[in-house]
Amino acid sequence: MQSSNSSIPNWRKHTTLVLLALVYVFSFIDRNVIAIVLEPIKQEFGASDTLMGLLTGLAFAVLYAGLSLPLGRMADNGANRRNMVAICCGVWSFATMACGMAQQFWQMMLARMTVAVGEAGGMAPSVSMVSDLYPPHRRSLAMSAFMLGPHIGLLAAMVLGGWIAQEYGWRSVFIWFGAPGILLAGLLLLLGKEPGHGVFDKHKGDKDSRPFMTQLNGIIRVQGFGWIAMGCALAGMAGYGYGIWAPTFMVRNYDMSLAHAGISFGVAGGIFAAVGSIFAGIYCDKLANKDARWQVWMPMIGIVLSLPMGIAFLMWPADAIWMLGDLVVPHAILFAAGFSFFASWWPSLSYAAVSHIMTSRQRATGAAALNLFLTLFGAGLGPMLTGTLSDLFGETDGLKFALIVTLSFLLLSAWCYWRAATPYTQRMANLEGNTPQTSTDSGDAAEPEMNTQGAAG
Known part of the structure; x- marks a missing residue:
């Protein structure tokens, strides 16, 4: 039974x-941030585009996605999550600074891979901690506040990173952005609170000593998880493809400089996505308290509303502009802001949904498994697919039509969230009744609507 003070917000929890x-x-x-300084790194080390693609994508994504699963399991099985996140933050921050000190390409590759190793232990334990800091009826808002990270990070990386590189060189970008993480790691150790596992859960779950693959199989078979994970994977393909290539589209379509396009897209994307994430968290908590299905309906609605905004951004006439002095501001940037607002709903609400349907001993591994889908499909395939389609469609409007095709994955994503609603509410009812399905928790049976072989069938 939870303590009488466990549900009372206090400065330590908020801190x-x-x-x-x-x-x-x-x-x-x-x-x-490496994406901002890709060209000067390539020129200094004399690397090919293939090697640079390996450095920025595959070398990071595979290590990050693979290691996040065992580290998530460690967090679920009793490790101090605050200490895990702090140590991992220190590791990837030192590795980021090492990227700025590399003198040869292999050193840069090794430092980049170390960044992935460190970051693999940051996301999943953090999601698990946030879920235990606040009661379920406040969890979506807390998760939305936490998930502001990518939106603020996008804004800072594109705007501040470009300025640092221009004024002080590409190596300074890594050193300037790596150093604050070391300070944050120390502050988390000193001021952060490990809330304990499952303090708000009726069913806390036991420490899981089964083989890792058996436990992971049980996570994937939890009712509703498969559909949510596939929804995230498909939305991630669209989102990462759009996010990586949209600034380049603006350069080509509006004859902008990369800095101009980066600032315009960064401001529209970062600020409106942050507002959208908080808005979604507040209203999802209110709606889901009345009907649990809103936890997956609301990200579905955000995805559906974001699609026409993204297409309008791509198709709006290039000569429709405002002039602010010498600064060109396309009318289409309003649709980019609208896309960011609505597309920001699904990430935080999806992680919150997964935290709801997992026991306290499954949450970090569940978040890592969800992150695996998002990283491998989204970051791994989205930008590559968009670039390949752009080459196939030709130089004139190839990138525009490639982005439209990539964004069309949002329709399949919305369908997955729709399919998730029924098994999600069944799982919630089981947990609320303190009688979770034994077969589901043990990984011996899959839900009838969704299995590991039929994610899209």
């Missing part, structure tokens, strides 16, 4: 949430 959110901000910056 922990803020520190975890800041750690996530710098996690997102440190993994993505």
Whole structure:
């Protein structure tokens, strides 16, 4: 039974949430800031585009996605999650600074891979901690606050990172962005609070000593998880493809400089996505308290509303512009802002949904499994698919039509969330009744609507 004071918000809980959110901000910056300085790194080391693609994508994504699963299991099985996140933050921050000190390409590759190793232990334990800091009826808002990290990180990386590189060189970008993470790691150790596992759960779950693959199989077969994970994977393909290539589209379509396009897209994307994430968290908590299905309906609605905004951004006439002095501001940037607002709903609400349907001993592994789908499909396939389609469609409007095709994956994503509603509410009812399905928790049986072989069938 939870303590009488466990549900009372206090400065220590709020401080922990803020520190975890800041750690996530710098996690997102440190993994993505390399994109801003790709060209000077390539020129200095004389690397090919293939090697640069390996450095920025595959070398990071495979290590990050693979290691996050065992580290998530460690967090679920009793490790101090605050200490895990702090140590991992220190590791990836030192590795980020090492990227700026590399003198040869292999050193840069090794430092980049170490960033992935460190960050693999940051996301899943943090999601698990946030879920235990606040009661279920406040969890979506808390998760939305935590998930501001990518939106703030995008803004900082594109705007501040470009300025640092221009004024002080590409090596300074890594050193400037790596150093604050070391300070944050220390502050989290000193001021952060490990809330304990499952303090708000009726069914806390026992420490899981089964083989890792058996436990992971049980996580994947939890009712509703498969559909949510596939929804995230498909939305991630659209989102990462759009996010990586939209600034380049603006350069080509509006004849902008990369800095101009980066600032315009960064401001529209970062600020409106942050507002959308908080808006979704507040209203989802209110609606889901009345009907649990809103936890998956609301991200579905956000995805559906974001699609026409994204297409309008791509198709709006290039000569429709405002002039602010010498600054060109396309009318289409309003649709980019609208897309960011609605597309920001699904990430935080999906992680909150998964935290609801997992026991306290499954949450970190469940978040890591969800992150595996999002990283491998989204970050791994989305930008590559968009680039390949752009080459196939030709130079004139190839990128525009490639982005439209990539965004069409949002329709399949919305369908997955729709399919998730019924098994999700069944799982919630089982947990609320303190009688979770034995076969589901043990990984011996799958739900009838969704199995590991039929994610899209």
